[in-house]
Amino acid sequence: xxxxxxxxxxxxxxxxxxxxxxxxxxxxxxxxxxxxxxxxxxxxxxxxxxxxxxxxxxxxxxxxxxxxxxxxxxxxxxxxxxxxxxxxxxxxxxxxxxxxxxxxxxxxxxxxxxxxxxxxxxxxxxxxxxxxxxxxxxxxxxxxxxxxxxxxxxxxxxxxxxxxxxxxxxxxxxxxxxxxxxxxxxxxxxxxxxxxxxxxxxxxxxxxxxxxxxxxxxxxxxxxxxxxxxxxxxxxxxxxxxxxxxxxxxxxxxxxxxxxxxxxxx
Amino acid sequence: xxxxxxxxxxxxxxxxxxxxxxxxxxxxxxxxxxxxxxxxxxxxxxxxxxxxxxxxxxxxxxxxxxxxxxxxxxxxxxxxxxxxxxxxxxxxxxxxxxxxxxxxxxxxxxxxxxxxxxxxxxxxxxxxxxxxxxxxxxxxxxxxxxxxxxxxxxxxxxxxxxxxxxxxxxxxxxxxxxxxxxxxxxxxxxxxxxxxxxxxxxxxxxxxxxxxxxxxxxxxxxxxxxxxxxxxxxxxxxxxxxxxxxxxxxxxxxxxxxxxxxxxxxxxxxxxxxxxxxxxxxxxxxxxxxxxxxxxxxxxxxxxxxxxxxxxxxxxxxxxxxxxxxxxxxxxxxxxxxxxxxxxxxxxxxxxxxxxxxxxxxxxxxxx
Numbered sequence: 001x002x003x004x005x006x007x008x009x010x011x012x013x014x015x016x017x018x019x020x021x022x023x024x025x026x027x028x029x030x031x032x033x034x035x036x037x038x039x040x041x042x043x044x045x046x047x048x049x050x051x052x053x054x055x056x057x058x059x060x061x062x063x064x065x066x067x068x069x070x071x072x073x074x075x076x077x078x079x080x081x082x083x084x085x086x087x088x089x090x091x092x093x094x095x096x097x098x099x100x101x102x103x104x105x106x107x108x109x110x111x112x113x114x115x116x117x118x119x120x121x122x123x124x125x126x127x128x129x130x131x132x133x134x135x136x137x138x139x140x141x142x143x144x145x146x147x148x149x150x151x152x153x154x155x156x157x158x159x160x161x162x163x164x165x166x167x168x169x170x171x172x173x174x175x176x177x178x179x180x181x182x183x184x185x186x187x188x189x190x191x192x193x194x195x196x197x198x199x200x201x202x203x204x205x206x207x208x209x210x211x212x213x214x215x216x217x218x219x220x221x222x223x224x225x226x227x228x229x230x231x232x233x234x235x236x237x238x239x240x241x242x243x244x245x246x247x248x249x250x251x252x253x254x255x256x257x258x259x260x261x262x263x264x265x266x
Numbered sequence: 267x268x269x270x271x272x273x274x275x276x277x278x279x280x281x282x283x284x285x286x287x288x289x290x291x292x293x294x295x296x297x298x299x300x301x302x303x304x305x306x307x308x309x310x311x312x313x314x315x316x317x318x319x320x321x322x323x324x325x326x327x328x329x330x331x332x333x334x335x336x337x338x339x340x341x342x343x344x345x346x347x348x349x350x351x352x353x354x355x356x357x358x359x360x361x362x363x364x365x366x367x368x369x370x371x372x373x374x375x376x377x378x379x380x381x382x383x384x385x386x387x388x389x390x391x392x393x394x395x396x397x398x399x400x401x402x403x404x405x406x407x408x409x410x411x412x413x414x415x416x417x418x419x420x421x422x423x424x425x426x427x428x429x430x431x432x433x434x435x436x437x438x439x440x441x442x443x444x445x446x447x448x449x450x451x452x453x454x455x456x457x458x459x460x461x462x463x464x465x466x467x468x469x470x471x472x473x474x475x476x477x478x479x480x481x482x483x484x485x486x487x488x489x490x491x492x493x494x495x496x497x498x499x500x501x502x503x504x505x506x507x508x509x510x511x512x513x514x515x516x517x518x519x520x521x522x523x524x525x526x527x528x529x530x531x532x533x534x535x536x537x538x539x540x541x542x543x544x545x546x547x548x549x550x551x552x553x554x555x556x557x558x559x560x561x562x563x564x565x566x567x568x569x570x571x572x573x574x575x576x577x578x579x580x581x582x583x584x585x586x587x588x589x590x591x592x593x594x595x596x597x598x599x600x601x602x603x604x605x606x607x608x609x610x611x612x613x614x615x616x617x618x619x620x621x622x623x624x625x626x627x628x629x630x631x632x633x634x
Contacts, residue, residue: 049470050469051470054337055479055481064477069475070469070476070477071475072340072367073363073477073478075363078330078333078360081325081330081333081336082333082336082337083337085321085333085336085338086467087337088291088337088338089291089338089343090343093341110329111330111333114325114326
């Protein structure tokens with residue numbers, strides 16, 4: 001057990017890998033959590049000075065404003081291709097991206113699947129909040145049936161749109177990836193209104209670390225973080241956590257879909 | 267392939283020219299008539315003849331190819347991609363981002379006939395797309411136009427030099443004819459050049475880090491950035507116009523033509539000069555920046571008749587008219603669909619613009 005002060009200093013206080021700039025993320029958004037988990041993992045690995053972030057398009061578009069590492073901006077959906085182009089000539093660098101569900105599973109699905117299939121040694125963190133956040137709440141490839149969005153004002157109708165797309169299963173259907181994992185990131189309400197279960201963040205921290213380790217071993221690593229978007233779901237932060245636990249958790253079940261190098265076994 | 271002399275297709279020569287200038291990475295998607303470029307590079311990558319050539323990927327799409335090229339360029343390494351018309355359209359998104367992020371990279375377009383799928387014959391119809399920006403937002407690229415297999419081999423070196431000097435995409439605009447044409451060539455000695463890559467993304471050093479981004483959310487920031495790109499291009503217009511002239515000193519008519527059309531025009535000029543008809547050739551080597559200073563000088567020197575020969579429905583002719591500003595008659599000889607004019611047709615069209623040609627037309631009109 002570590003004490004509260006130690007926890008603050010090591011895990012919650014300022015980190016050199018964070019710029020310290022306040023994020024633009026909305027209250028309760030898991031993007032902020034993930035940013036911190038990544039910074040923490042990079043420091044544990046001592047990797048800040050050999051890391052390149054490829055910023056994607058979506059709510060993660062400003063990730064380089066918060067993560068104090070070298071960064072390149074990719075066009076919408078193309079981050080895996082940009083990452084591959086960096087890694088092919090600079091295998092010594094640790095290259096990663098934070099992509100949204102629209103970026104990775106819609107406009108950039110080809111780039112994601114081909115980078116995965118070739119087993120490019122890169123790390124992709126997918127924030128799946130089931131909606132387009134940055135553009136103001138349109139239907140995403142991962143939007144569940146019936147969810148009201150600005151482009152499905154009467155709820156998502158699967159007869160018209162097809163079912164939600166499962167990015168982790170798609171990636172895991174390929175031979176190329178070495179590590180595929182899905183984590184349920186939001187805190188979950190407990191019977192006591194004063195307490196929340198933050199197990200997702202702890203699992204997330206481990207998954208981030210493992211995903212970087214897999215890249216260092218030469219493998220393609222993909223971690224999907226099931227997340228919330230209370231603003232565009234038109235719910236309170238608390239309601240959005242409940243909705244995620246009730247609707248998204250069964251639709252996108254957490255689990256380890258691939259671990260070729262056995263990084264989780266240790 | 268290390269011998270300095272060879273007999274190669276334009277596409278093959280271009281691939282070796284790029285390797286000899288220290289190409290680090292090639293990413294591309296197959297498309298006729300440019301596929302000999304990746305084929306040649308794949309073979310050399312497999313043999314490992316060029317140690318600096320560290321990455322070759324046949325991408326899943328043109329989008330993947332241009333974005334891999336962007337990734338490699340962001341590290342300060344020399345990256346190239348090649349394609350033809352339809353693929354060039356697909357790459358425009360990436361070229362816009364590369365221009366915005368000021369990344370040095372080389373894009374080859376072996377222009378085939380269009381629009382749409384068109385056919386595999388030569389055209390110069392991607393002139394607008396190459397020289398006016400091509401993708402979204404306001405930016406310009408440097409565009410080089412070879413007219414021979416030796417120049418296909420030489421221009422990757424020039425292209426990388428300009429790309430790194432100005433930190434921007436450089437487009438090498440060839441056509442199906444030049445890509446497939448086989449010629450004898452001697453590879454020039456290309457001195458190894460070290461470019462400034464202090465801006466590249468290779469991992470932060472202490473407090474110093476590099477962020478290559480095209481996002482400027484504050485409106486004045488974006489305005490300043492576009493102004494910066496514009497003033498950089500103005501500097502290029504002042505410093506990098508390149509062209510070749512043949513027999514322009516006393517010319518009554520000057521043909522303006524590039525690429526394969528310049529070859530036809532050369533033959534026409536030779537034949538006309540044999541008959542003492544005073545016709546010359548201005549061949550733009552940089553299509554962007556357009557060689558406006560030389561064209562201006564020719565017009566100032568008294569040239570009143572210009573004949574633009576190009577394989578499209580009239581694209582470069584607009585730039586010629588912009589420079590001429592009504593001071594010279596500008597006529598156009600165009601072929602599309604993969605067809606070429608004969609050198610005889612170029613010759614006749616140029617002669618028609620001479621005073622004797624005018625006289626002949628007048629006499630013919632009187633006879634009728």
